[in-house]
Amino acid sequence: MHHFSFILLGCLCLSVPSFAQESLRPPNILFLLADDLGYGDLGCFGQKKIRTPRLDQLASEGMRLTNHYAGSNVCAPSRCVFMTGLHTGHTYIRDNQQAKGFAEGQEPVPAGYLKLPVLLKKQGYVIGGFGKWGLGPFGSTGDPLKQGFDRWFGYNCQAVAHNYYPTHLWNNDLQMQLDNPKMLAHQKFPVNGDPQDPSQYQRYQGKDYAPDLIVDQALAFITENKHRPFFLYFATPVPHLALQVPEDSLQEYRNQFNDEPYLGNRSYLPHRYPRAAYAAMITRMDRDMGRLLDRLKELKLDQNTIVVFTSDNGPLYNRLGGTDADYFASAAGMRGRKGSFYEGGFRVPCIVRWPGHIAPSSTSDRVTGFEDWLPTLLDLIGAQAEIPTDLDGMSFAPTLRRQKQEPRPFLYRESPGYGGQQSIRAGQWKAMRRNLNPSPGANNQQPGELELYDLNQDPQESRNVAKEHPEIVQRLQTMLDEQHTPSALFPMKLLDTAKK
Secondary structure, three states: OOOOHHHHHHHOOOOOOOOOOHHHOOOEEEEEEEOOOOOOOOHHHOOOOOOOHHHHHHHHHOEEEOOEEOOOOOHHHHHHHHHHOOOOOOOOOOOOOEOOOOOOOEOOOOOOOOHHHHHHHHOOOEEEEEEEOOOOOOOOOOOHHHOOOOEEEEEOOOOHHHOOOOOEEEEOOEEEEOOOOOOOOOOOOOOOOOOOOHHHHHHHOOOOOHHHHHHHHHHHHHHHOOOOOEEEEEEOOOOOOOOOOOHHHHOOOOOOOOOOOEOOOOOOOOEOOHHHHHHHHHHHHHHHHHHHHHHHHHOOOHHHEEEEEEEOOOOOOOOHHHOOHHHHOOOOOOOOOOOOOOHHHHEEOEEEEOOOOOOOOEEEOOOEEHHHHHHHHHHHOOOHHHOOOOOOOOOOHHHHOOOOOOOOOOEEEEEOOOOOEEEEEEOOEEEEEOOOOOOOOOOOOOOOOOEEEEOOOOOOOOOOOHHHOHHHHHHHHHHHHHHOOOOOOOOOHHHHHHHO
């Protein structure tokens, strides 16, 4: 085991004021972000096979948002939308892309670009981030310590986070070496091995399980900052592939699902019990979330802390990396998976709790998205005057307080990845365009005409009704065109050509 007492020095941010009277102290914010967790992967959102007791309890103590949308259909842009209040037609990061000139890390955002941590810091909050970053390497403009964060612990690079037993994590801007062997996160089971022998899979484990270390440091951050308002961004890498989980958690599920070995033939690491591993990863994550909630209660902070739990995008396509989203109904019957703008790709579970302010066991079907969190959180803490005027996000604080609120006019998404896609939801109507970013020399599909779905009548998006509603098609087509701003870094070839 490692001794991390030296790490706590990063939590002692002397520039952050201490609030003398608890009654004057604004609420803490604990934002819990899962990675590739499907809408149907929690018990409180319909899951039957995987146990999530602590998050189910959180839902019973707060509000479930049943029409909440991640910032994008993949990791980095989704996080960028959350921290900027801008949708992906306007954000700087619009897809996953490795940074150039760095050993690890993704394309960096410009310095000071992430408005949420910067604005909360101006309100006297100490800002801590734990888990997976993905918005720029240390030393770049996207370094979290240059984006308002006082403290970072975890992964910087999404690719490194494909392995839960990495050789290192980041303690602020310093690499901390772990007691794990060097391991490729994408490899196949050896041809001369016995796939039925569980001991043959021990080569894909180490001693230091990164999620355990990350939650320990998040707990220390809460304790160290119990006398000052804090924003804790806990971006766990779970349950993103690879399938890796300590044996004590695997035992909870190992003989429950009639598991067949996964041998690494569809990327990521092999596992003897892939279904059990996926379920165990989520249940262990649920336990970690419970540990954070328990620490709030122990320190008498739970009544004055806004807690949000959600996911950065939908679940993976079936069988990739050994996953079985169909078996677990991870997308809750919705069409699409990660990478898609059909509902299953970016409609995600969301729970919000703030005792005394948000009614327990409540639900809202208001359409909300990651860009809404920046204005909503500033609204909730009483900093409405600090909300920027140039956001795509809209505060839904009135909805959380069970007050009447006008519906969101529309929610827009785009991605240059997966062939290039756009989507827009306006009330019951959902419009999509695909194949907008053809690759040179590839056998590309022709750009598709606009697809239209009535989510009230057809939540599975099984019937394209565009031909039956030409006036709605025209209206949404115009809105799709208006919301896209060209990006040199993340071009959308057919859309950008039309803008010229």
